[in-house]
Amino acid sequence: MDEIYTRLDDKQTERQLLAGRLNMLFRDRHAHAYTRQLMEVEARMSREAWGRATDASDLVHGEVISLRTTVLDHRRSTETSESRTALQGQITALQGQVTALQAQVATLQGQQG
Template identity: 85%
Template sequence: MDEIYTRLDDEQTERQLLAGRLNMLFRDRRTHAHTRLLMEAEARISREAWTRAIDASDLVH
């Protein structure tokens, strides 16, 4: 009988671990999506600044 309860406890623990990992993956997914948006915005702003710098340089020369 004790072996059955031990197996049930092990199975429940395994399910809890898997559920925790799944929750962590969903949190990571949101974090990665937010990071991607920040990086895309930074790249866009950098391109716009580069274009303005080139345009200003063309006006001087």
């Protein structure tokens, strides 16, 4: 007989535990719904932030390429100017040599003539 009462007490205790858990879950359902809503909002905001970061990265990449092109064009322009200046110096030196040679030719022609 004691065993039957013990089993009944165990069943009663088990039912009380299950009822307590069920009541706790029922009370917490609003908190769980709010937590789910927060997680969904956070996930949406995270996706939006990722999209914006990707757009910003693409924009910066385009700007870097544009600046790189500008720098290369400037470098080529500078190199061209430096080459032009060097060539002008060489032309001036050659013109001086031509003038000197013309003077020598004139002198030689004057001596022969």
